[in-house]
Amino acid sequence: MKDKVLIRMRNWIAESGLVKGERLPPERALCETLGVSRAELRKANLVLEAEGVLERHVGRGTFLSKAPRPVNGHDAIERTISALAESTGPVEAMQARLALEPELAKLTALHGTPMQLRKMRQLASAMRAAPSWGAYEVLDSEFHEAIAAASGNSLLLALHKILNGVRLTVVWRRLNTSDGGPEASYHSFDEHDAILNALEQRDGAAAEAAMQAHLKSTLSMMGAASSPL
Amino acid sequence: MKDKVLIRMRNWIAESGLVKGERLPPERALCETLGVSRAELRKANLVLEAEGVLERHVGRGTFLSKAPRPVNGHDAIERTISALAESTGPVEAMQARLALEPELAKLTALHGTPMQLRKMRQLASAMRAAPSWGAYEVLDSEFHEAIAAASGNSLLLALHKILNGVRLTVVWRRLNTSDGGPEASYHSFDEHDAILNALEQRDGAAAEAAMQAHLKSTLSMMGAASSPL
DNA sequence: GGACGTAATATGGTCAACCAAATCAAAAAT
């Protein structure tokens, strides 16, 4: 893809240890290092030059012109969430959760610490007493994120944060947060408990199945058809 | 000098009266209007595209962007990749793939179009002939992204792009790209074929299993212990 | 040994030819 080289060039710069004013390797060398054609590298560098990141001089070389902007991971993730929420509907978000969260639950059954499991229990309890749907959704979001956090994989946690953020954004759009919260018989309560029971039993398959059942139940409550198998 | 074409292109756009989403004249016509070479015009348009001002599509033309959001999202994803790659090791990236990519393969068996499957076949073939590990990794990345793209869920595709971007970044750190490429007996080749066979048979469970086997195989090649079940 | 001039080499820049994707028009099939 055409943006791939640009991404890789950004990363190369970030990891190069070069300081402002220092000279990059020649294009002909760097394009081999990156495994791209020189023309593709030049395109990426053209964009970076336009952004003020690089300065390029014929016969002299390419130089880092300014300190690269520090990459703030939290900001980047927030922006990513905002952008994705613009092109994601509630059902699609739900289906994406169905792909990822059972896998997370499976890993959490293996990797979750007692402290992390206790926190999930507290969140599940708090959800039963949620005074509004708004409060419920926040707690639910935290519950699911706590599961992801206990998966033992920071990259999966980050991916889940994005997924969770998109989902929460999409949900907030149509939620009347001043409504009274869920009834005591709300289906998710028992489903959360089933997930937690499996996690506490360290039963990965049961945790995965419980999470699947929970998300499918929620998906069907949304009036969405099940996947046409 | 080199910024003159960019400035002239900006002015041309401002004075064109074109509305968001409208199509610009073809490059070959517009470069004559501006009195510059097509290559020079293309450089200017590359920068404007990176800024989100223009959208360029092969065979269709160049358009004034409807909204800057897509590039904002793209930029945010790039930054997210950069940030996450700083805190992710190769094994962790691999394990995250193991959580997500079999699920994607399962969905792709259901949703993938014949054209998308053909593209994967082409990529798998190209990988067998990769002249270097660097080229192989790029093709492999594209292969796995093609699978994610065929899953039918744009949010999962975005998550996979992040995962794939992190993975590629992490891999590049330790890859000697000038090495000769993989041998004909490299294990991933047959594993890719097994995945594709399952996808073409529309067998979701087989696709999921084949992807799991492929990723586990790669993970074990990395010298990592399997998950301690 | 140092200064100067020239040639060779290195580095980024440009371009015409060709490639890849999409659209349109004409021919063939139903």
Added chain:
DNA sequence: ATTTTTGATTTGGTTGACCATATTACGTCC
């Protein structure tokens, strides 16, 4: 008469060859 297929054309994308600028190496002179 309508639909589908095929070929031609249009449009943006890529690449190797060559160009323009800067640096380095070498030879000559003092």
